[in-house]
Structures are given as structure tokens and as C-alpha cells.
Amino acid sequence: MSKGLFITGTGTDVGKTYVTALLIKKLCEGGLRAGYYKAAVSGNEEGPGGLIPGDGEYVREISQNGQTLASMVPYVYRQSVSPHLAAKLEGNPVELEKVAAGYRRLSREYAFITMEGSGGIVCPIRYDKKVLWLEDIIRQLKLPSLIVADAGLGSINSAVLTAEYMKQNKLPVWGFILNHYHDDSIMERDNRYMIEQRTGLPVIECIADGQRELETEAEVWKEMYI
Template structure:
């Protein structure tokens, strides 16, 4: 059983799309794969990110989606999980999320857990996603992008990960939105340099620019040795 945690450098880095693409890649390779969403905000019913995964994978929602196993916490207000939970009169119990993860791990060969925002998002007032990642030590797949500000956010995330001794399994560079080829090429070199600086020997996989509704073919073999 292999479990990976997918986090973005911030909100809207493309982690939902990347998670769905990785799941589709593994499914096409006949891997018994499942995705999980750590928590969902700004939504009612089945997690909209889980539904996006299934659409990209080309499958209908599973029973574990319908019964809430793949995302046990769904909150109506679009905010940080700790605040969204408070507004809905709840508090996140990480043990509930862990129970869902263990259930999925027992039924599938590979589990991809999509996070919420960046790695230092508060889950409760005094417990962040970074704390969770430090405890669980899931191999981390970090999603970054070509938008302005991504270098700063990415390097800060790498430094935080190194300080907490998080195992980074790979970096995914999302070309969208590619407003400058010069910035794109430079950013990739910066990220490769700083990965080495912080002691990470892991691949960088690129997701090319795409149009809404498209699912580009991406070779994720550097991340998954099948």
C-alpha cells in the first residue's frame, strides 16, 4: 500500500487537477487507486474536489464517495477548515480523517490524499496541516505553478518542509497560466536548485498548459515506479 499527500503552495495552485490526473494515470496502468480529500469547504454534499477527480478519471462517483469516506468533512463556508468548521458548528477531529484513510488503505493499493490550500493551513485553532504532515510522514507531492508569487510561496514551503523533516516525493509544476515562457523556464531551474539546497532528490514533473475541459497526457512515471 502506498499513500501520498498532495499539497499546493497555496490555494488554486492546481492540486485538484493534478490529483485527478495522477489518479487517471495510475488507473490506466491498472493500479487499484483511490483519492481522498482531507476536508472540503464551500460545498454541500459530496466533495466537489472528489467529484472533479472522478470526472478526470472518467468514472462515476464510488460508494466510498457517496458515504463520505473519501471526504468525511464537508463545510458550507469557503474558508480555512478551522473557520469553516466553526461557522457550521463543528470541529475537525483528525482521528475521523485518519479512520477514513485507514479504511481506504485497506481496500486500495495506492491512495492519493489531496490537502487544503497550502501546508500551513489551520485545521483547528492550534493544529495545522503542517502538524498533521509531520506526524503522518506521508510522501509529499507538492504542486506549484507559473503564476506570479509562486517562487516565493514554493521556496517558503520547501524550507518549512525541510525544517519539519517532511519527505518530499516530487514537485509538480503546473504551466497554467503560462504568461511568460521566460519566467516558466527560470522558475523550474530555481525550484530544482532549491530542492537540492534543502536536501531533496526528487523529480519535477510538468503539467502543460491546457484548455478548460481538457485532460492533458502527463507522464507521471518519475513519481510512480510501476
Template sequence: MVKSYFVAGTDTEVGKTHVTAALLASAAQRGLTTAAVKPVASGCEETADGLRNADALLLQRAMTLELPYQQVNPIALEPAIAPHIAAMEAGRRLDVSRMAGVCRGVMSAGADLVLIEGAGGWRTPLGPRTFLSQLPRELDIPVILVVGMQLGCINHALLTAEAVHRDGLALAGWVANFRSPVPMSRPDENLATLKTLLPAPLLGVLPFDPQADYRSAAAHLDPTPLLPG
């Protein structure tokens, strides 16, 4: 049975792609087939093959299924700004139903585990009354939360978890990701508080890695609660 999840972050730049790739690698090490989608990505670069996003390319390398780039990242926007602003400047409309169609195509491609990575935080806008959080709602899939371990992370994590719950979705698990070379003050105490208050299992704690090697990070994760039983 295919297991599919939406990967959300407590904010932008908290390491969603790094964690997503590490989860894909960890599942693959357990003999499972994997696939991933980054439905919308800004900050893309023009190449001979068209616009390409570094995060989406990383996911494409990390997963075991061979899918064309357009399935991994169907909406590629050049400016490294909020997706709805980048789309407006490009004269494009971001449609959740079309994104869901691409995601369903990947979800039916035969992988054991499919991860759909969001952009920014939970309430990233796609238009005047449209948010990226509507995508996992339309797909009716659980959420994995990436918590960027820094000052303020407890508040951001709890508010995001509450929003996920209010939207009618389950929080399947969370990952604590240390993104800064500067040690966080009282990391153990912050982790203990999050473990007590977040209503989902901790899937792993990723230490700061200047190389951002997702294969090394996979060793710090236990994706068992996410995998087919």
C-alpha cells in the same frame, strides 16, 4: 505494495485537485488501481444526498476504486472560506486523528496508489493549535507539491518545501501548474530555478487548459517516481 502521498499546494487555487486527478488518471493508464481522499472541503453545495464538494466529486470520478462519497470527503463544509472558520460557524471540531482514520481506511482498501489532497497551503489551520499539515505527519507519508506557476512561486515553493522537511516528511515530487491564461513572464527561467532548488523530481509541467481536463493533463505527467516498483 500500496503507495500513498499527501498532495499539498504552494497556496490555495493553484490546481491541487486538477493535478491530483491527472496523477490518478496517469497511474490508471499504466494499469494501476487508484483511490483518493479529500479529508476536509469547504465550499460545498447542498444536494439531495447532502453536502457535496465539486473537487471531491472530481476525485471520485478520476479514481478507479468505487468508494462512497463519505470516504472520499468525510468533512464537507458549506461556506467557501477557510476550513477552521467554516467548521467553527457550523459548530464542528476538526480532528486530525479522525481524518487519519478515514485515510487509513482508504489506504487499506486495495488500491496501488492513494492520493490524499490537502486544502489551501501547507499550514492551513484546523483549529487554534491544529494544522492540516499534521495529517500527513500522523500518516507518515511523503508529500507531492503543486506549484502554481505565477509571480512569487519560487519563494512559495521553497518555503513550503522547507516546512515539509522541518515537519520530518519527504518531498516525493512536484508538479508545475500553469493556471492563468495570461502567460507568466520568463516561465522557462522560473522552471529552471525551481528544478535546481527543489529537492525532489519534477513530475510534469501542466500548460494552461481552459477546459481543465484532467485526462488531457495526465499526458503531461510522469508519475513513475511515485509508483510501486
């Protein structure tokens, strides 16, 4: 039976794809069958067979999990905008059932699936005659989450607001991963402390710039997948 975990962030460009790639790599190195999934990805370039899902390509390169790009992302857009707007500009809006069906197919092949979100937790995935938000996908797939946050200035506010929104909307959260972390920074050490104090959630790992391995063991990450 496959198990899953959702990776969301405090916003765009906080390092969700980078963290997800390292997490899948760690699971693979621990001898586990680990796959990647993302409902929709924007800002992609054309390849020989069409648009290439850049995030999926990056994860595959870093993790070396051998997964096909076609199985990673069902909706791929060219425009570097939110998926709901990309679909309005390019067509092919996201259907929840197609996303769920792709996840189920992947579940038959991989024991552990790490699903990455688009943008932050309050991200519109579709907004036309149908309305679909990122949290609707999390609920549909019944996944717990980890929150990726930048370790620098402003992280307390963005991390706490994200966690509180998810708690209020009954979206299970295990904790945080802080990216771009500098252990010699008193501010960033304090940010970590204050985030934990205000949310009651642990910072599971702090990742330095250029880090290529997660320090937390695969067995610990494994327990977060349900």
C-alpha cells in the same frame, strides 16, 4: 499493503485538485487501484443527501476511479473558508482519529491513495480547545509529499518558501509539479530552473492549461507512494 502520497500546494487555487485528478487517472489507466482522500473540504453546495464534496466529485469525474463520495472526504463544509473557521461557523470540527480511521478503511480497498491537502502547507484544520494543522495529518499518516505550484510570476518565492518550511519541519518532499505552464515563456522556463536550483528538488512535470493527461508514466508516479 496500501501506499500513499500527499499533494500540497503553495497556496489556494494553484490546481491541487486538478493535478490530483490527473494523477489518479494516470494510475488507473496503468491498471492500478487508486483512491482519493482529503481530510476536509470547504465551499461546497447542497445536494439531495446533504453537502456534496466538490473536490471529490471532480476527482471522481476526471479519474473515473469508481470511488464513492462518502469515502473521499470525512469533513465537508459549506463556507468557503479555512476548515478551522468553517467548523467554528458550522460545527463538526475535525478529529484527527476520524481522519486516520477513514484513511485506514480506504487502505483496505485501494493499493494507492492520493491525499490532497487544504490550501497551502500552513493551513489550520482546527483551532479551538484542540489545535490541528495540516502538517499534523501528514505526520500522523506518515506520507511523503509533492508540491503543486503555479508556473507564473511569483512562483520561485512561493515554491522555495513552501519547500523550506517542509524541510525544516521534517516533512518529506519528492519534488514539484508546475501548473499553468507555458513552454514558450522564457520566464516560466527560468522559474522551473530557479526552483530546482534553490530547493535541490526536481520539477517532475509541467502541466499546460487544459491538459488532460500527465506525460510522466504511471510507473514513475507509482514509485513516489510509500
